[in-house]
Amino acid sequence: MNSNYEYLDVPRWVNVLFILSSIITLCIAGFIYTGALITLLVGIPAVVALLLWLTTTYHYSAPHSIMPWYIGAVLVLLIQHAEQWHFNYAEQLNAAFPQFFSAPVVFNEAIFLSIFPMAGLSLFLALATSFYLRRPLGNYMAWLAFVWSIASGLSPFMFALLQSGGVSYFPGMLGGILTTALGVWGCKLLLNIKYNVNEGYGHA
Amino acid sequence: MLDTNKLYLGIAITFAVSFIAMFVQQAGVMPAIIIGGSMLVGVVLWFFTTYRIPANPKRVLPIYLITISLLLFHICEEYLFAFGPRIAQLNGSTWSEVEFLTLIAFYLPVFWIMGAIGLYFRHPLGNAMIWFIFVGMAFGEPAHLLVFPIVEGGRYHYFPGMWSSLFPLVTAIWGMSVLIKDYREESKLRTAEK
Numbered sequence: 001m002n003s004n005y006e007y008l009d010v011p012r013w014v015n016v017l018f019i020l021s022s023i024i025t026l027c028i029a030g031f032i033y034t035g036a037l038i039t040l041l042v043g044i045p046a047v048v049a050l051l052l053w054l055t056t057t058y059h060y061s062a063p064h065s066i067m068p069w070y071i072g073a074v075l076v077l078l079i080q081h082a083e084q085w086h087f088n089y090a091e092q093l094n095a096a097f098p099q100f101f102s103a104p105v106v107f108n109e110a111i112f113l114s115i116f117p118m119a120g121l122s123l124f125l126a127l128a129t130s131f132y133l134r135r136p137l138g139n140y141m142a143w144l145a146f147v148w149s150i151a152s153g154l155s156p157f158m159f160a161l162l163q164s165g166g167v168s169y170f171p172g173m174l175g176g177i178l179t180t181a182l183g184v185w186g187c188k189l190l191l192n193i194k195y196n197v198n199e200g201y202g203h204a
Numbered sequence: 205m206l207d208t209n210k211l212y213l214g215i216a217i218t219f220a221v222s223f224i225a226m227f228v229q230q231a232g233v234m235p236a237i238i239i240g241g242s243m244l245v246g247v248v249l250w251f252f253t254t255y256r257i258p259a260n261p262k263r264v265l266p267i268y269l270i271t272i273s274l275l276l277f278h279i280c281e282e283y284l285f286a287f288g289p290r291i292a293q294l295n296g297s298t299w300s301e302v303e304f305l306t307l308i309a310f311y312l313p314v315f316w317i318m319g320a321i322g323l324y325f326r327h328p329l330g331n332a333m334i335w336f337i338f339v340g341m342a343f344g345e346p347a348h349l350l351v352f353p354i355v356e357g358g359r360y361h362y363f364p365g366m367w368s369s370l371f372p373l374v375t376a377i378w379g380m381s382v383l384i385k386d387y388r389e390e391s392k393l394r395t396a397e398k
Contacts, residue, residue, distance in 0.1 A: 068321050075317045082310040110284065117309060118280035125317070126273035129266040 035105035080175025081117035087171035096163035149183030232295025246339035285364035341376035
């Protein structure tokens with residue numbers, strides 16, 4: 001009887017397919033509704049995190065000790081998003097790069113708030129559970145949390161440099177220092193895990 | 205010498221009272237009673253359980269993380285359907301969308317997420333926060349279905365946050381049952397050791 005249920009143990013590679021499907025679907029939806037800039041901003045970190053995960057914690061689970069850093073990354077992202085919201089990030093982005101936001105593309109305050117600080121962080125927190133339970137999907141989310149923290153931290157600086165009308169403050173720069181620092185530290189921790197066969201997921 | 209646990213109790217009570225005061229001022233008395241009342245019940249339950257014997261994070265942290273994740277999702281629905289201004293209308297207060305977002309979408313989630321880190325390290329304040337959230341969800345969220353639409357009057361209708369309000373309640377009740385069970389087991393163990 002038990003052997004029948006073993007077929008329902010999700011093989012590790014199914015997680016890869018699930019993540020790939022999610023990235024492709026979300027990138028296409030992002031491109032259609034919010035345009036190329038936002039899609040690249042989210043899509044590139046998602047793919048980089050996937051590659052880093054496949055070469056590291058796909059094969060063995062990260063230890064529990066990284067959990068506070070994962071949650072800390074979510075915390076500093078929230079603080080950065082608060083800064084971005086306070087200084088009209090969506091409006092500033094539209095003004096700085098109008099070529100990416102021509103109709104029917106829309107990226108306004110409501111979309112920014114719904115995607116980044118609300119739905120996005122909600123997803124990170126829900127899948128932190130998977131990381132705590134040392135599941136493959138949670139290990140991908142840990143990579144995504146740290147890589148996304150770096151991307152989210154550096155992007156306001158990039159926008160400040162590239163925006164039309166000269167270099168000036170861009171919303172998210174101050175919080176971006178925190179998110180970048182924590183993201184780099186988190187990536188370093190994940191890269192430095194010593195592989196131990198007993199720490200593996202148990203089945204391939 | 206100062207008992208650090210008493211200091212944490214003071215911090216938790218101060219947090220709850222200042223939050224209630226802010227909530228009364230911004231949103232009005234009715235939502236402040238619902239949420240503030242839940243917070244004070246949370247402090248009492250915390251005091252009688254995990255205040256001295258912090259919860260085992262292995263048992264309760266995943267449930268807490270799912271609860272705050274569902275809560276953020278719920279806040280998203282509230283924001284998209286103008287919960288703040290509707291509550292303001294209901295109470296004759298001046299709670300604007302900006303004030304709602306500042307308090308509910310940014311200020312408080314900082315403490316909720318810090319609570320998860322505190323819970324991981326078995327810190328008393330992390331344990332206080334988990335009780336705030338669980339009690340708040342269990343007693344506060346049903347208001348979206350049982351209080352707000354009825355108080356607004358007319359035919360029973362949609363109120364912002366209604367569709368996603370019961371999901372964090374489920375995990376909160378589950379979490380409280382785990383907290384109480386864990387506390388009972390742990391205190392039995394400690395008594396036996398003595």
